[in-house]
Amino acid sequence: MTTPIRAAAPTADPTDTDFDAVVVGAGFAGLYSLHKLRNEQGLRVRVLEKGSGVGGTWFFNRYPGAKSDTESFVYRYSFDDDLLREYDWTTRYLEQEDILAYIHHVVERYDLMKDIRLDTEVTGAAWDESRDRWTVRTAAGEEFTCTYLVNGLGLLAKTNMPDIPGMDHFEGRLVHTNAWPEDLDVAGKRVGVIGTGSTGTQFIIAAAKTAENLTVFQRSPQYCVPSGNGPVDPAEVAETKKNFDAIWTQVRGSSVAFGFEESAIEAGSVTEEQRRQVFQQAWDRGNGFHFMFGTFSDIATNPEANEAAATFIRSKIAEIVEDPETARALTPTEPYAKRPLCNEGYYETFNRDNVSLVPVKENPIVRITPRGVRTADGVEHEVDILVFATGFDAVDGNYRAMDLRGRGGLHINEHWADAPTSYLGITTANFPNMFMILGPNGPFTNLLPSIETQVEYVAELIESAVARGRAVVEATSEAETGWTATCEEIAHMTLFPKTASWIFGANIPGKKRTVMFFLGGLGMYRQILADVRENGYRGLRITEPARAAVA
Template structure:
């Protein structure tokens, strides 16, 4: 390796998290910072996911930064939901507005990050052959960035083109071609709906049918935008104290407390308005926690599938068999797409894919589906995938891949034991929410902790085993109070063969998460220690009057926010 350059902090990743971390560390803490990203431009996930139909499932007015009030007033939007090109333009504008580009090194992937215990520094190597050291490393690698391509027999023999939606090249033309799509999660639904009118024939290989509701996207008026901007302070106050942080007030009404007629009317109103999170959390308080309430939502969506899809056999294949308990999906006409003459649905749970052939995909019934293009909408090794693909080693040279061999864990979704001065943005067991406000919450809290370490002259700060185990148990307890663990989902690692099924999110909501972070800080950063002179010491004495809240409790059929309060005591 060549010359070593030293920084106070190195940030990895140029998406929402990395850009904000760079700004805070450099401008507020006055640290010398360098940000690396393997991409050719800023944007993180939104740089790579350029597939047709790519759209955020969060409404535009809250899929943005809240910390820059002038930016909130200057940046205009004209659609209810924000597409990939719009998100990318926004983040490119932010990088320029905050004068970040001089401190960003693109086309540079981090290949190694080893903690040097003798020097209390991180040694970082890149794929450009350069090496660096830093006191702190902040990872903004993204929840959904490490692409998951199933190991199908014969894939390399395929004579057509194949792509993964998470690494979509520019200039792809699908017009008039025979296209196959494997995967019907959020991305699959978006790409299927977008390309069906363009391709010659579309074959959808479905493993798990999905509950999806209309997204309700469309233009918004200048009056709407002006109103949002007028009330942004109140909007962000509500978002940061809410459960899912999607810009609406979650319902407090149990589904079974109203008549069947009223329930259907409420569901219909939500269906007409659009939005997956709105349908699950704005209609009733207990869809995610009460099986009876959940069944009502299931039945409503299934009735819509039967109503929309003209072929009864196809409609039946599209009806989910499990609970409505995954990240709630929304679409721009997904079910109606199957009424098109050029669209075919193959149920690969009933009739699995045997192999990829030079001409297409052969299923176990010995039918070969001829294709020119194969698209993998098979998701990601979510949460920890990008960590285990980098050679990250903590104390004693322990690789993070071994540290997480039984599933990824953390303290507060921010730190993991044995990896000092390493802070994760959206690490395992962070909040299950709209991401930008959670990212801001974590970045601001991480920067406060780093400032504390600097002002106290401490060499390192790290999470304790007891704190990490306690947080993991808390996240598991809260998840088990919901219905989410009962459905196979990427949010528990179920989309990747051989991966342990594990809780990977704090599901009590952003408001409760922020209260937990505040309590930790008020208690002298409880659960973190430094090692000044070799012996573990507290980061800071607790503030007077703080009462440690025990992690305990059990609540049946409660809202996610109530679950968090029960778990926190």
């Protein structure tokens, strides 16, 4: 059914600074939070967004090749049946501009723009214990106050820019993919790119088609499988829409929430020939998460099964890449245990005459020169455009960048001195009435179903607290410690900690490697949330508001 709009707040005065809730960020999480809290619960809400447009990650990441690697039919909101059935898609994966168009449609459909302040970067927030209120500060020196603070800061939003000597002296264009200028075109240019993660591989494939030459500075070789991207027939779209009820029931009860049935068959239970057939079928079908989780049930947990999958992908690299030395440098040797990638012809790109590979673990970058990049072998790689596809300070980076203070002026960096932690990925002790969407130790899945799950839970908590006279909601330290232990236990049942990746913060120099996700799957996560609710919101302290706040 379509979610009913039970109550709507009047159009907000743009000069207002006091609200029931302030939402930070106008990406998928922030927009749905606004809809839930304002349209359904009738609260006065203001969204503060640092960008000059809505969309969050998809507003800033406009680099060539940017797209979702989640299939189109499940990379969308599911809360409104009419929205699901009315909005079409034409390709198996959505390009950045398609996603942004969808987001704009949602904003217009639910009349969200009137309560969104663009070009408003939040730089700090502090909890006032005498009034049970948050004071939220912006880069322009403005202050907003609210009872409930909802952070949709973005899981992958805080830019990671390495510190390489000479960067200030580069005479060409130096950009990060998370801040791609609208006027920048790589066609006919000499382009260098540092980084070969999800963003880097997407950019490499796209840029190679138009650049005069492309030099890829590879930090770590990647396991990439085909995406299987292409046009989707309207008849297939119509059939998928008919099955949306079953599809979304499966998604919410699944592990990775990517819209396919995850395998229940162990790799060791079939013959080597049968395993290769299964891998080949998955290779032909496309999608990284399907290759890891839809082929066999134990690729992420069993070293032998994992090595079988890795060996198959390595054999494909050897088959595809024509130059033996390039193939060697592109071939990973560590376990297949990072966020799985998929692309349209990644390895084939290195057969192009205008593409060259520099493996910087073997031949490190020494410095950026005015004309390009000098490596340890003394070669200066001249480029007109130098692109940093170096990813993000994921999960907690944007929180730590703020002057965020809870009880007694406690800074978030003090609270997270050992590691970023939470209760359920939603709240953290000593920061009352503050909620996080995709906070530390939230579920590792297709993000939109997790966003919806958490926004709905947070909205339910706020609705309950408002009904109790604007009660204060806070995680207990014991609950946070227990949830952290649960996430660590599950993570170490997998092979993911065996590799250095952003999933554990290993991409940031000096950052402690730690568990930052709940790897038990969305279905299990939703069961845990339901159990917490059924047991009186176990682990949450819900107290009456301070008298000053009531008065």
